[in-house]
Amino acid sequence: MRQASFYQPDAIILEVSLGEIDGLLFLKQLKSQPETQGIPVMLLTLKAKWQDLQQSWFHKSQLAAAIVNPLDPAMLAVEIAKVLGWDLD
Template sequence: MRILIIDDEDDIREATQICLEVTGDWEVLTASSGREGLAKAAAEQPDAILLDVMMPDMDGLATLEKLQASPATNRIPVILLTAKAQPAEQRRFSQLDVAAVILKPYDPFTLSDQVIDALKTG
C-alpha cells in the first residue's frame, strides 16, 4: 500500500516514513507542505494520506478541505496527525470527514497498526 505523509517538519516526516516502511511494509511518499501534498496526492493517488494539522501557509485543515473538494483526491482516506488534544479541538476533528485522528507524539511501533485499523473502519 502507498501512503503520503504531509508534514512540514523534516524530522517528523522522516521518522514517520521509517516507521511505516519498517513496521508496515508501506511504500511512503512525502510532502513538506500542503501545496506539495495536494500536487502529489493528485499525481500519485496514494491509498491513504497522513496529514499534519499544524503547518505554515496552508495548514492541515485547509489542505484537507482542498483534498476533499477535488474529484482527483476526494476518495483518498485522510488521517490527521495532531498535537492538539483539547476536548474542543477533538470534537471539531471528529466532525470532519477523516478516517482517524492520531495524536502526537505517537508510538512509532504501533503507528502502522493504527493506520491500518483506521482504514478498515474509516
C-alpha cells in the same frame, strides 16, 4: 493538492500544523475535489488533544483516523494498517 491528485496515494498522513500551509484548510480542499475526496486521510498532530479537535469542523470531514496526544509510536503502524485494511496478524 496536485501531487495527491496525480499520484493517488493509498492514504495521506496529515499533520495539522504544516508551517506555511494550514493543514485543516488543506484537508478541506482535498475532500472537496472529486479526484482526491476518496483518499483516506489520517490526522496526526502532537500539538493538540482529541478533545480540542472535536470542537472544530473537521472531526466530521471524513477522516479515516486521528492520532493525537498522547501518541504511542508503537501503535502508529497498527493505526495506518487499520486505515488501509491490512491484516497484521
